[in-house]
Amino acid sequence: MIRQAIGCRLLSLLGLFLATPSFAGAISGSGMNLTGNVETDFPSTSPGIITLENPKYPTTDPLGYLAAHNLSPGWSVKDVRLNYDTSSDTMYVGVNFFGIAGDADNNGVQGTVTAENAAKGMIEYPHLGGRESISLGFDMALQGTPSFLAGVPQDKSQAGTGLDGFKVASYLPTNGGFASSYGAQLQDHQGQLYFDPSAAHPGFEFSIKNFSKFPGYDPANGFGLVLYAGTPDDTLPEEGALFPRVDGGRIPEPTTVLGWSTVLLAGAAWRRSRKGRTSIA
Ligand SMILES: [Ca+2]
Ligand SMILES: [Ca+2]
Numbered sequence: 001m002i003r004q005a006i007g008c009r010l011l012s013l014l015g016l017f018l019a020t021p022s023f024a025g026a027i028s029g030s031g032m033n034l035t036g037n038v039e040t041d042f043p044s045t046s047p048g049i050i051t052l053e054n055p056k057y058p059t060t061d062p063l064g065y066l067a068a069h070n071l072s073p074g075w076s077v078k079d080v081r082l083n084y085d086t087s088s089d090t091m092y093v094g095v096n097f098f099g100i101a102g103d104a105d106n107n108g109v110q111g112t113v114t115a116e117n118a119a120k121g122m123i124e125y126p127h128l129g130g131r132e133s134i135s136l137g138f139d140m141a142l143q144g145t146p147s148f149l150a151g152v153p154q155d156k157s158q159a160g161t162g163l164d165g166f167k168v169a170s171y172l173p174t175n176g177g178f179a180s181s182y183g184a185q186l187q188d189h190q191g192q193l194y195f196d197p198s199a200a201h202p203g204f205e206f207s208i209k210n211f212s213k214f215p216g217y218d219p220a221n222g223f224g225l226v227l228y229a230g231t232p233d234d235t236l237p238e239e240g241a242l243f244p245r246v247d248g249g250r251i252p253e254p255t256t257v258l259g260w261s262t263v264l265l266a267g268a269a270w271r272r273s274r275k276g277r278t279s280i281a
């Protein structure tokens with residue numbers, strides 16, 4: 001039943017991503033002045049900014065929706081914003097959470113939970129520690145599976161050299177889902193995570209270098225994107241979002257949809273198998 005429900009959700013997601021914007025008109029410039037506030041740094045109304053809204057949440061009173069469904073503003077993603085800088089071949093990415101990234105109990109401090117919320121099973125590690133992860137998979141050749149990953153791995157033995165263990169890495173599938181499937185760091189592509197999420201810098205903003213140089217990438221076709229945020233160690237559900245084709249307009253091939261479904265379902269199965277587990281790895 002869970003698998004069926006996820007499948008249905010995927011289909012509804014796919015239906016909502018058919019009108020995604022194009023890269024035409026992307027800003028060319030010399031980098032960005034980042035503050036850690038995604039909506040400030042990646043204004044949706046600016047030419048070249050691509051905003052991928054997470055269709056799971058209503059635009060009217062989303063915080064009320066989150067509260068009613070026991071979802072955390074600190075792990076729920078409102079949208080993902082992209083800005084490709086042609087002059088430096090750098091892709092800037094802003095993951096825009098409803099609250100402060102990683103502030104699971106929404107007490108305004110990423111890294112601490114109130115006693116009351118701790119009693120409800122909410123857990124926060126300093127920074128993005130423990131098995132906390134914000135991970136994005138990029139499907140550069142539209143194969144239905146990530147070509148590479150960028151983010152903070154769930155399995156910290158896979159952590160990279162960036163802030164909070166940020167890494168741009170090859171995708172090395174494991175049974176743990178893509179958030180714990182980081183392979184070798186890709187030095188030619190390793191950008192940076194700009195801020196450890198906090199009240200002053202609530203978003204998750206990073207860069208990827210030499211973005212056009214990934215094998216198989218054709219800017220005219222766009223790329224796919226899959227996102228994960230959260231930790232399997234608390235009582236909150238993890239965030240997952242799928243953007244099968246970021247340039248849009250065309251329906252992904254069925255095989256592509258199937259591939260993406262497999263990627264997401266692998267993570268779902270893994271989480272189910274640990275249901276009830278409360279120990280901290
Ligand atoms: Ca907190
Ligand atoms: Ca944390």
Ligand SMILES: [Ca+2]
Pocket residue numbers: 230231232233234235236237238
């Ligand atoms: Ca969780």
